[in-house]
Amino acid sequence: MNETTTIRRTAQASPEDFAHVRDWIFDLDNTLYPRRTNLFAQIDARMTSFVGELLQLDPQEARRVQKAFYRDHGTTLAGLMSVHNVDPDKFLNYVHDIDYSVLLPDPALGEEIKALPGRKFIFTNGDRGHAERTARALGIIDHFEDIFDIVAAGLVPKPAAETYNKFMGLHRIDHSRAAMFEDLSRNLAVPKSLGLKTVLIVPHNFETTVGDAWEHEGREGVHIDYITDDLTRFLQNIR
Known part of the structure; x- marks a missing residue:
């Protein structure tokens, strides 16, 4: 991979590509922290x-x-x-009765999220308690407008379209001015169909041996605008 560890189908991600975005939606697990933390x-x-x-x-x-x-x-x-x-x-x-001490504060990521213009959300298939503990351990919890969890979704998980619609409606998201970051390709299909910018977060060095094979399917799909194995670097590039 190139030095920025970021690829796009046609060109490098740039500030102009995201200049219109005012709502930034982040998955939690294996997205806001690297998969290698386990x-x-x-x-x-x-x-x-x-x-x-x-x-x-x-x-x-x-x-x-x-x-x-x-x-x-x-x-x-x-x-x-x-x-x-x-x-x-x-x-x-x-x-969710787990050891969160494996997570260390990530001030660099926190600064990049804080600097993004507009609102930031966590949208997870986990529960709010897990999301709060994770974001707090990373030192980034104060940068988010809200956490939309599996309970708020009525226990209907991504990638169900009704769950995205519920989230978007609750927070009055303008699809044309939003971006979503996810580690599972299939969870970006609906956002792309709605008009969001989509960014797929993959394991370090784009490893395909990490996780289940089906989780890596769809990376080449047209519903993926950008792919990166370094969220902080990606946010730096588009800022």
């Missing part, structure tokens, strides 16, 4: 453990079932609720 890996392991205990499965089978729920329903929770009528609060409290 914070979400803790949640992933807790989700597998929850599935194993609930369904009395060995770890290998529990992971297979959990990943199938995640892939097919948007989140593991959505699958568990649909198929097994799981209490969402019980699940969310269990999987």
